[in-house]
Ligand code: SF4
């Protein structure tokens with residue numbers, strides 16, 4: 001279950017912080033705007049003072065609590081085991097209870113909360129695309145005709161899929177010579193924003209002898225709601241997913257989104273029809289574990305590739321060496337490392353929607369390092385990172401592709 005602030009000992013967490021500043025040195029938000037309220041230790045002190053009734057949630061404090069991409073870099077760097085992620089989720093929950101959520105966050109999260117709402121997104125996706133995605137440019141007639149509040153140069157609203165992946169591909173996809181059965185947890189980004197990645201995961205697994213079940217009734221994993229201070233909604237979604245997955249017999253769960261995977265591993269206990277516990281694998285982890293049984297392609301050509309570590313894969317799930325081993329095996333010395341490959345891309349789910357200048361600044365810094373690596377393709381494992389690395393490239397005249405690992409492995413995908 002996702003914890004609420006009532007389950008977390010906030011005093012115990014805040015007392016652990018000795019103000020050493022290690023968290024400040026690694027924080028991407030602090031690197032963009034160097035004030036104390038933009039790093040973990042500053043937010044810890046603010047939450048402590050709110051908890052002790054010394055401060056109220058005024059606009060300054062609400063802004064500070066919202067200005068965090070939840071990348072966990074601070075928690076990873078902290079030597080005092082300060083559980084910052086649970087603390088910021090609890091702080092946001094207290095803020096929602098006392099002051100309500102910002103409208104943009106509320107809209108973004110509520111749209112992904114329920115099955116019937118996700119169906120509405122599909123239904124209206126084509127209309128939304130026609131209005132907002134015909135042209136993308138500050139001088140376009142569309143932008144002048146329909147200004148989008150809060151959306152500035154360099155940012156765009158990605159096109160929405162006109163039907164959710166689980167609506168289109170719901171059911172069982174049997175493999176010839178089946179040696180494993182998995183349930184595919186799709187997640188919102190792969191359902192609506194980048195369904196071609198979900199297609200490439202599905203096709204790669206089935207062609208490798210793995211039967212893939214796509215429960216049509218699955219909903220958002222709830223992690224974005226938890227991190228935004230809505231643990232009750234997150235837990236409602238958790239129970240819906242548990243019920244949806246318990247209808248099938250399987251060996252494991254696979255996801256192509258590290259935020260979903262981190263949430264499923266840390267807060268769920270998914271069981272199959274027989275009540276058997278289902279282990280959860282990120283796609284990268286699965287490929288690494290079963291690489292000898294899978295049909296991995298031979299990749300010819302001469303362009304260089306680099307790897308971007310998604311925060312929730314690298315820090316939440318500690319999957320660090322596996323993607324590098326896969327890429328070195330496939331690409332040999334065409335795989336090159338960029339500087340700081342595990343630094344955040346700037347997305348952070350609703351963070352990018354409500355902190356656009358900071359998100360774009362982080363994305364541009366990342367883009368500079370990608371360009372310096374000389375790579376023509378960035379491979380990663382998170383749909384949110386794919387999307388935001390592309391936005392970073394567009395905002396920084398980057399001339400590289402960004403793909404999900406499944407698209408590198410899928411021979412149908414042209415590189
Ligand atoms: S690294 Fe840990 S102990 Fe040090 S200031 Fe940050 S949260 Fe506090």
Ligand code: SF4
Nearest residue numbers: 027068069071072074
């Ligand atoms: S989670 Fe990331 S963005 Fe938030 S305070 Fe920690 S390092 Fe900074």
